[in-house]
Amino acid sequence: MQSRQPRYVGIDLGTTFSGIAYVDRQGQPVSVPNRSGSFVTPSAVLIGENREIHVGEAARIASIDHPDLVALNFKRDMGDKFYHRPVGGKEYSPEALSALVLRKLREDFEHHVGPVRGAVITVPAYFGDLRRKATQDAGRIASLDVVDIINEPTAAALANAFRQYLQAGGSSIRFEVAAIAATAPSTTLVFDLGGGTFDATIIRINGEHFNVLATGGEVRLGGVDFDRRLAMSLADDFDKHHGFDPRKEETHKSQLFIASEKAKIALSSDAQTTVRIDADGRDMAVPITRERFESLTADLLTRLQMTIEMLLEDALLTWDRIDDVLLVGGASRMPMVYRMLERISGKKPNMATAPEQIVAHGAAIHAAITQMATTAATVTTDGARTFATEDVPDSGGDERENILDVFDPPVVEAAQRVQMADINSHSLGVIVRSSKENRIVNSVVIPRNTPIPTTRTKVFGTEAANQRIIRVPVVEGASRDPRGCTQIGECVIRDLPKGLPQGSPVEVTFQYDSSGRIHVQATETTTKHTGEASIQRESGFDQKTIEELTNAMRELTVEE
Numbered sequence: 001m002q003s004r005q006p007r008y009v010g011i012d013l014g015t016t017f018s019g020i021a022y023v024d025r026q027g028q029p030v031s032v033p034n035r036s037g038s039f040v041t042p043s044a045v046l047i048g049e050n051r052e053i054h055v056g057e058a059a060r061i062a063s064i065d066h067p068d069l070v071a072l073n074f075k076r077d078m079g080d081k082f083y084h085r086p087v088g089g090k091e092y093s094p095e096a097l098s099a100l101v102l103r104k105l106r107e108d109f110e111h112h113v114g115p116v117r118g119a120v121i122t123v124p125a126y127f128g129d130l131r132r133k134a135t136q137d138a139g140r141i142a143s144l145d146v147v148d149i150i151n152e153p154t155a156a157a158l159a160n161a162f163r164q165y166l167q168a169g170g171s172s173i174r175f176e177v178a179a180i181a182a183t184a185p186s187t188t189l190v191f192d193l194g195g196g197t198f199d200a201t202i203i204r205i206n207g208e209h210f211n212v213l214a215t216g217g218e219v220r221l222g223g224v225d226f227d228r229r230l231a232m233s234l235a236d237d238f239d240k241h242h243g244f245d246p247r248k249e250e251t252h253k254s255q256l257f258i259a260s261e262k263a264k265i266a267l268s269s270d271a272q273t274t275v276r277i278d279a280d281g282r283d284m285a286v287p288i289t290r291e292r293f294e295s296l297t298a299d300l301l302t303r304l305q306m307t308i309e310m311l312l313e314d315a316l317l318t319w320d321r322i323d324d325v326l327l328v329g330g331a332s333r334m335p336m337v338y339r340m341l342e343r344i345s346g347k348k349p350n351m352a353t354a355p356e357q358i359v360a361h362g363a364a365i366h367a368a369i370t371q372m373a374t375t376a377a378t379v380t381t382d383g384a385r386t387f388a389t390e391d392v393p394d395s396g397g398d399e400r401e402n403i404l405d406v407f408d409p410p411v412v413e414a415a416q417r418v419q420m421a422d423i424n425s426h427s428l429g430v431i432v433r434s435s436k437e438n439r440i441v442n443s444v445v446i447p448r449n450t451p452i453p454t455t456r457t458k459v460f461g462t463e464a465a466n467q468r469i470i471r472v473p474v475v476e477g478a479s480r481d482p483r484g485c486t487q488i489g490e491c492v493i494r495d496l497p498k499g500l501p502q503g504s505p506v507e508v509t510f511q512y513d514s515s516g517r518i519h520v521q522a523t524e525t526t527t528k529h530t531g532e533a534s535i536q537r538e539s540g541f542d543q544k545t546i547e548e549l550t551n552a553m554r555e556l557t558v559e560e
Contacts (some may be wrong), residue, residue, distance in 0.1 A: 007116060007117055008117055008367035009021065009119050009120070009363075010122070010363025011122065011363060012122050012152070012155075013101065013135065014043055014194055014195060014196075015043060015195040016042065016043055016224065017040040017042055018042075018102075019040045019356065019360040020108070020109050021363065022109075022367070022368070023365060027368075029360075029361035031354075033112065034056060035108055038057070041056045041105060043072070043098075045071045045101065046059035046062050046066070047070075047092070055101055055104040056104060064254050068087070068089075069087065078098065078127070079130040079134045082094075094134060098135070098138035100142075102138055102142035106142060106144060118144075120149075121135055122152045123135050123149055124217060126219055128426050129426070131219070132149050148370060150362075150363060151199070151212070151422070152192055152194075152359050153190035154190075154362070154422065155359045155366065156190050156352060156358050156362050157326065158366065159358045159359070159361035159365060163353055187204045187324075189201070189202050189311075189325050190328060191308070191328065194328075194329040195223045196220070197221070198218050198304060200215070200216050201214070201215040202215075210421065212421065212422045214423065226264055229297050230264060230297075231253075231256045231257050231259075232247075234259075234260065235247050237284070241284055242280070244279060246279035246280070252280070255279075263288055267288070268333045270290075271289060271290050273288055274288070301336055319344070324347075325347050325349040327349050327350065330356055333355070423448075423449050424446060424448055424512060427448045427478040428474065428510055428512070429446075431472075431473040440482055443460070444478060448478060453513045456509070456510050456512075457508065457509040459525075460505070461505060461506065462524070465501055465502040467502075468496050469494050469496065470492070470506060470524065471490060471492050472506075473490050474520055474533065476488050490533060491520045491532065491533040493506070493529050493530065493531035495529065496529055497529075504524060519532070
C-alpha cells in the first residue's frame with residue numbers, strides 16, 4: 001500500500017493533453033489517471049455564463065457546439081497578457097487558464113494517491129524566460145509549489161533511459177542507474193512533436209551523467225497546424241461544392257477542426273479515410289488519402305527537417321555520432337515524420353513507449369530526485385539511518401517528514417548521486433551601440449546551447465565623454481537587432497566620477513547557474529565602480545496578483 005505522505009510530482013502541461021505522475025517507493029514512475037480513468041487530460045477549459053468551470057474531456061467535447069465558451073491551445077499564448085480571444089465574453093490570461101488544468105491534475109492526484117508537496121512542470125525546450133515564468137505562475141495560482149521547470153525532451157530522454165535499463169534486466173532499486181543510464185554511453189536525439197509545439201534536443205547519457213548538448217524547436221508548430229492545413233482544404237472543397245464556407249461560423253469551424261484531427265489520427269494507420277462535413281443544413285463526405293494529407297503539409301515537414309539539421313550543426317555532430325532517435329508526442333506518430341527522420345539520419349527512429357505519458361514520467365523522476373536531494377541523513381542511537389527533509393524546521397516533534405515513508409533506502413541513497421547538466425536554450429546578451437555599425441545592437445555574451453553553469457565576460461566602452469551613469473539592458477535572444485529580443489533585466493552603474501573619456505572600458509560578466517538564475521555584474525574598470533543585477537525565474541505577476549488569482553481560483557468549482 002502506497003504512503004499518503006506528501007509527494008513531489010511531475011506534470012506534463014501540454015498544449016492539447018496534460019498528465020501527472022510520481023515515483024513510487026521502489027523507484028518506478030507511475031502515471032495517475034483522472035477521475036474518468038484516463039492517464040491524459042485534455043488541456044481544455046470551458047467557462048460557462050454562471051462561472052461554472054469544466055476542465056478536460058467535457059470541455060473539449062463542448063468546444064464543438066460552443067467554441068466561444070471553450071479555451072484550447074492556450075499554452076501557445078503563454079507569456080502573452082491575454083489568451084488570443086475572449087472566453088465566454090471575458091478576457092483571461094494563459095496563466096489562469098493553465099492553472100485550471102493544473103488544479104484539475106492536482107485534485108485528481110490527491111483523490112487517487114494523496115497530497116502534493118511540490119511539482120516539477122515541463123515546458124518546451126525552446127520556451128524563453130518569459131514563458132517559463134508564466135508557467136511557474138500558473139502553478140502557483142493552482143496552489144502548487146513549483147520546485148523546478150524542466151525541458152520536455154530532457155524529461156522524455158530521462159524516462160526513456162529508465163525504460164531501456166529495466167528492459168536490459170536492471171533493477172529500479174538501483175535508481176542512479178535506472179533513472180539516468182541505460183547499458184552504455186549513448187547520444188540520443190529526442191524529436192518531440194506535440195499538439196502545439198515542437199522540440200528537438202540532443203542528449204548524451206554516460207553512467208550517472210546526463211548532459212544536454214543542444215536544443216531547438218518552434219513554439220508555434222505542432223499537430224494542430226497539420227489539422228488546420230487539412231481543415232482549410234476541406235473547407236475549400238465544401239465551399240466549391242455547396243457555395244458555403246464553413247469557416248464563416250465558429251461552430252462549423254470548430255467541428256471541421258475536430259473532424260480533421262480525427263482524420264489525421266486515422267491516416268497514421270490507414271491509407272485513406274473519409275471526413276463528413278455538416279454545415280448550413282448541407283453535408284458532404286470527402287475521401288482523404290494519406291498522400292493528399294502529406295502533400296498539404298509538406299512545407300510543415302520541411303520546417304521540422306530544417307530544425308533538426310540546424311540542431312546537429314549547433315551540436316557540432318553528424319548523424320554517425322547519434323546512437324538513437326526517440327520519437328515523443330502524439331503528432332510524431334504520423335508516418336511521414338518517421339520516414340523523414342529515417343531518410344536524413346539513416347537510422348530507424350524509436351517510438352517512445354506511451355508517448356503521451358513519457359514526459360510526465362521523466363518529470364516525476366526529476367521531481368523524486370529533487371525531493372530526495374533535499375534530505376539529510378542522520379543516525380539514531382541504535383545505528384539505524386533515517387532521512388528527513390532539510391527545508392522543514394525541526395521542532396522536536398513529527399513535523400520533519402521521514403523520507404523513508406516515501407521511498408525505500410536504496411532509492412534515496414542512489415538518487416542523491418545523480419548528476420544532470422543542461423544548457424541555456426536562448427542566447428543572453430546586452431544592448432549596446434556599435435561604433436562600426438553606428439546603431440544599437442544586441443551583443444551576445446552567452447550563446448544559446450552553452451552548457452550551464454557558466455560564466456562569460458565581455459568588455460565594452462562608455463558611449464560618451466563625462467558619462468555619469470551606465471545602463472546595461474540584459475536581453476534574451478540571438479538576433480543582432482534588439483527588436484527581435486526580449487529584455488529580461490537591467491544592470492546599472494551609478495555615480496561615476498566626472499571626466500571619464502568616451503570609450504572608458506566597462507567589463508560585463510554573466511553568471512548563469514544550473515537552476516536558471518542569472519547574475520550580471522558590470523564594472524567600469526578605470527574607477528572600479530560596479531553595478532549588479534540578479535535575474536531569477538521568479539513570478540511574472542507580483543505577489544499580490546498571484547494571491548488574488550489564487551483566492552479567486554479557490555472559489556471556483558472545477559469539474560471533469
